[in-house]
Amino acid sequence: MENFNRLNDLYFKKLLGDKNRKNLTLSFLNAILNKDEQEYFTDITFLDKDNEPLTLDGKLSKLDIRADLNDGTQVDIEVQVCPFTLMAQRSLYYWSKMYSEQLEKGAEYAKLQKAITINLLAFNYLKDEQDWHNIYNLLNVKSHNKLTDHIEIHFLELPKFTLTDMRKIRTSEAWLAYFSGRYTKKELEEIAMTTPAIKEAVEFEDTFLQDKIERRAYEQREKAIRDYYSYISAFKEEGLQQGSYQQAIQTAKNMLKDKVDIALISKYTNLSIEEINKIKVE
Known part of the structure; x- marks a missing residue:
């Protein structure tokens, strides 16, 4: 094979x-x-x-x-x-x-x-x-x-x-x-x-x-390994996205302190106007 x-x-x-x-x-x-x-x-x-x-x-x-x-x-x-x-x-x-x-x-x-x-x-x-x-x-x-x-x-x-x-x-x-x-x-x-x-x-x-039985056992094991890698990859990607989101929030907070226009903050952080307003209230 x-x-x-x-x-x-x-x-x-x-x-x-x-x-x-x-x-x-x-x-x-x-x-x-x-x-x-x-x-x-x-x-x-x-x-x-x-x-x-x-x-x-x-x-x-x-x-x-x-x-x-x-x-x-x-x-x-x-x-x-x-x-x-x-x-x-x-x-x-x-x-x-x-x-x-x-x-x-x-x-x-x-x-x-x-x-x-x-x-x-x-x-x-x-x-x-x-x-x-x-x-x-x-x-x-x-x-x-x-x-x-x-x-x-x-x-x-x-x-x-x-x-x-x-x-x-x-x-x-x-x-x-x-x-x-x-x-x-x-x-x-x-x-x-x-x-x-x-x-x-x-x-x-x-x-x-x-041997069909042996080969099936082998293929099941290979699938388990592929699934493991997929899970780890998805977990890392989710972590990266979460990290990017937290970074965006911190950037928005800094820009709000500098009295930057909310629309401009939204443009540079990809946060919604609603999200930025919540950060402003907090």
Whole structure:
């Protein structure tokens, strides 16, 4: 399908949140977390409920992928397509829940495992950072020594991503190229020649789009996102109009103080004669 949105979180979860395709999830995680052959994650257990609904009735509920890795590491992957100014706070909140939920009441702190949050963003969030991939840990502000490796928060900002050399592409870059939607089918086929996981992702995408139920769920989610943007746009426009109206009232008040003719005030503020007379009485 033309203009298919691979960041549609229902599709994303089908692609990387299904145990039948956990090899793709492991490929994505090992690439983003820069694991070498000695450190590779080799297995993953998804923690999401099996009965999660496929459709959300137009609501923009948060969908993410929660999982345990074979060494005990906890991971949360979230896709965010709508600009959200409090991403840092939300990431910390979900990281803290993931970290604290490891311990049952009375359990020892030694049982706590590393927790990683990965945010895949369709917008620029970190204004002072130029790289598309930024990692945050808990560091000493003077020495920059790491307090612990138990906290790790990643931000992947797709608008900042640019593929420099198709011939020397890394797996992490291949995944970002796939999700960015900026590369043609032919270019993705070229990427897939060096990254088998991308070949499998493209094949799954074709199967997904041929399934009427899956495609309907995808389209409902896309509609919910469009409705959200329309609502935000209308809200901003209303706010601007309200701001302009308040500015017009203040201008009218200033002109009345200067004894400017009411007809002239109406001309320059677009306020009615009646509105200006009310302001004059007040």
